[in-house]
Amino acid sequence: VMHLIVNNHYFCFFFFFSFFNRRAHAVTVLLLLTCALVYVTLLEETPQDTAYNTKRGIIASILVFLCFGVTQAKDGPFTRPHPAYWRFWLCVTVVYELFLIFILFQTVHDGRQFMKYIDPKLGVPLPERDYGGNCLMYDPGNASDPFHNIWDKMDGFVPAHFLGWYIKTLMIRDWWMCMIISVMFEFLEYSLEHQLPNFSECWWDHWIMDVLVCNSLGIYCGMKALAWLSMKPYQWQGLWNIPTYKGKIKRIAFQFTPYSWVKFEWKPASNLRRWLAVLGIIFMFLLAELNTFYLKFVLWMPPEHYLVLLRLVFFVNVGGVAMREIYDFMDDPKFHKKLGQQAWLVAAITVTEFLIVLKYDPNTIMLPIPFFIMQCWFLGIFLIFIWTMWRFFIRVTQSLLSLYSDITLRYKETRRRKQEVPSDWERPSGNGSTAAPTGRSKLNGSSETLRYRKS
Missing domain, CATH: 1.20.5 (Single alpha-helices involved in coiled-coils or other helix-helix interfaces)
Incomplete structure (x- = not known):
């Protein structure tokens, strides 16, 4: 794929030109893109390799669509480091959803073999690693290294756990919700270890290494970063208006921080609508986490494959925008009358991934709990x-x-x-007899009665 992208260097040039420019320059990008297509049509010799031309045409079509999205798509809630950056990820979300729909409509065999077009090493069933087995933290039988069980668990997924929860905290911006999702996912691993072998972990791997060390430390660092962002002085001075070079460098670094800050106050117990929305967010988060493991299981992708990492990078970039759009939709439904575009696409992707898992390996999913x-x-x-x-x-x-x-x-x-x-006519007169009130008193009552009624 990278070889094909390099060969499509003119498409890449026009795409990155439209990306790094502050303004969209839609007409300029359209003219340059037209010139590139004219060059491919009239001046470049087309190779005679059908498979190569097919891949090249698909990648060129995707790049043209990304150029369109970067220049014409609707802006989201984020503007830094550049509005085109978030428009780019919005278009990537559309492409990924279309790819999932294509995979969903294939047979199980064809879908798995189609992955070979992306990487020839795929399409082969791979055994899953079992994280269970000997769960002794201190193994007296191994005199040379009694803590070998702990060191065996120290792989690349340990820093991935920490970094993942640090980023999720920046997305959710709530300590309680992050802890609930962290603990709930460990319960899901306990519940589903009869379906996937890599869910079978030792108790101390679940609760000490994952929850207490990696997840909690990532959430703590994320909350500290949120506190710094909420107190950081926001100055919207232009780069060229800053006189010193130190100030310019600092302004360039701050370009990768938010333009403004919004504190998320979910308040799930305030009303039924917010309570159901928070439950739905937690459910979708857990489902997206499970899809990571089940997708690589049904599509025969090893855990360390770059496609798994690219999917995580994808969710890191689109998840923050989706959470902001969901919060705006919940917090101010009069102004935000419909769910944001990125949140809608992320929800559709999560459901589509689960449907792929359900279609490609129903026997594993339907194993009785x-x-x-x-x-x-x-x-x-x-x-x-x-x-x-x-x-x-x-x-x-x-x-x-x-x-x-x-x-x-x-x-x-x-x-x-x-x-x-x-009343006036019931009060006794001065001589002890009951006197009829005057005409004014009969209609309106005495002045004291009027004052009482007014009061």
């Missing part, structure tokens, strides 16, 4: 349902009944006080 694990999950779902009913229905109903009772008591008290005040 052990009964005691099912009981635990049903208990957790039941408790969430009960809390939801109590918080948003029973408690609200009680509050409304209490308010109604309070209004009724106040109304009765007001009527009782009115009945205790005697």
